[in-house]
Amino acid sequence: MNGAIFFSSKYGSTAQYAHWMGQATGLPVFNIKNHNADIAKYDFLVLGSPIIYYKLSIHKWVKRHLAKLADKPIIFFSVSGAGAGSRLDGWIADSLPEDFISRMHHVALRGRQIPEQLSFYDRTMLKIAALVNKDPVARKQEFEGFDFMDKASIEPILELVGQFQLSKVVT
Numbered sequence: 001m002n003g004a005i006f007f008s009s010k011y012g013s014t015a016q017y018a019h020w021m022g023q024a025t026g027l028p029v030f031n032i033k034n035h036n037a038d039i040a041k042y043d044f045l046v047l048g049s050p051i052i053y054y055k056l057s058i059h060k061w062v063k064r065h066l067a068k069l070a071d072k073p074i075i076f077f078s079v080s081g082a083g084a085g086s087r088l089d090g091w092i093a094d095s096l097p098e099d100f101i102s103r104m105h106h107v108a109l110r111g112r113q114i115p116e117q118l119s120f121y122d123r124t125m126l127k128i129a130a131l132v133n134k135d136p137v138a139r140k141q142e143f144e145g146f147d148f149m150d151k152a153s154i155e156p157i158l159e160l161v162g163q164f165q166l167s168k169v170v171t
């Protein structure tokens with residue numbers, strides 16, 4: 001089967017993961033902001049999005065293309081400060097339709113947040129969030145930033161892509 005990678009990214013870490021996946025798999029990589037690529041051309045899709053303010057930034061795009069995505073296998077990677085767990089699952093549930101979530105293969109990756117690279121608005125909002133955050137680890141990350149980028153963490157996605165590439169299209 002023939003696939004493609006579509007991503008959204010605000011500060012570049014999701015883009016970095018998407019390009020690592022593109023290099024490793026040979027799949028074309030599209031930033032949803034710049035490309036109106038034809039989803040219908042592909043048998044399966046890898047979709048990637050960061051969590052920004054408790055939501056997947058790709059959520060509107062998914063809803064807009066829901067009909068075209070309905071019949072395709074989806075590998076979905078989220079990129080966030082928080083690791084896999086109930087908080088991340090809750091943000092994803094708030095972002096995407098339930099039936100879409102139930103049939104996608106989700107892999108949680110962790111990203112990067114460098115305070116000096118953020119817009120003034122985002123830096124200020126994250127400082128305010130840190131002040132009211134009761135979780136000391138999350139609070140420190142919101143204040144000081146973090147870098148969890150790890151090329152090896154895309155391995156489960158590469159495995160899934162390999163399986164889809166080998167399988168035949170069922171018509």
Ligand SMILES: Cc1cc2nc3c(=O)[nH]c(=O)nc-3n(C[C@H](O)[C@H](O)[C@H](O)COP(=O)(O)O)c2cc1C
Nearest residue numbers: 009010011012013014050053054080081082111112
């Ligand atoms: C404005 C802003 C809001 C964020 N909100 C969250 C959040 O709600 N939960 C979380 O786990 N990480 C959050 N993060 C961390 C991002 O998910 C992380 O930095 C990610 O790597 C950003 O992806 P990008 O570089 O592709 O934009 C936030 C980061 C920024 C800059």
